[in-house]
Amino acid sequence: MELIMETSLLVDSHPQSVQAAEPEQSAWGAFPRISPSPTPRVEESEFPDDLTVVSTRQLRVLCNQAYRLLDRDFPPMEALHRYELLVEEIERREVQAEARTAPVRARSGFRDNALFSRFELFSDGTMVGHVKYEMKGSHAVLIQAVVDPRFDAVDVEPALVREVLLNAHKRRIAVVPYCPRVRAFLTEFPQYRALLPADQRRRLEASLRD
Structure with a gap:
C-alpha cells in the first residue's frame, strides 16, 4: 500500500512541474514582442x-x-x-x-547654376552677370539681375536677360518677371514677351498700361 501511494505521488508531481514551467516559457516568449518601442x-x-x-x-x-x-x-x-x-x-x-x-568658365557661355539658383553669363572665363531666381512650383521667379561692375551693363544686361528668357522657354520653364531689370528689358524689347507664359504676359502688359 505504501508503495502504491509513493508511486502515485511521483506520477502526480510530474505534470505539476510541467505545468509550472509552461507559463514561464510563454511569458518569457511574449516579452520581446511587446517591450520594444518602434x-x-x-x-x-x-x-x-x-x-x-x-x-x-x-x-x-x-x-x-x-x-x-x-x-x-x-x-x-x-x-x-x-x-x-x-x-x-x-x-x-x-x-x-x-x-x-573653373575649367568650364574659361569659355564664354551661359548656364543655369541650379546649386546657387541663378542663371549665369560668362565671357572669356569670367562671370559678367547673373539673374537670381527662386522656384515656386513649376515657375521660376526672376528676383534680381546683377552685372559685374567691371563690365558695361548696357551691353551685358540685355544679353543676360535675353539668354535667360530663351533658355527658360527652351526648357519649358515658366518664368515670372519680378525683377525690375527684366521688366525693363521686356518693355524695351516687346518681342521677347512671347517667351513668357500667357498669364504672366497679360499681367506684365496690364501693369505697363497703368
Missing part, C-alpha cells in the same frame, strides 16, 4: 547615416525641416547637431561645384 528607430531612419550619398535637393529639404524643429519652443536635443551637419555638407558641395566648373 518610435526611436523610425526617428533615426528619417536622418541619413551618410549625407554624402543624399541628393542636394534632399539635403535642402532636410535642412529646412531641421530649421523648423529648431524654431520650436522645445526643439529636440539632436536638432541643432543635425542642422549643422546638413549646412556643412551643402557648403562642402558648393565649394566642390566651384572647383569643378
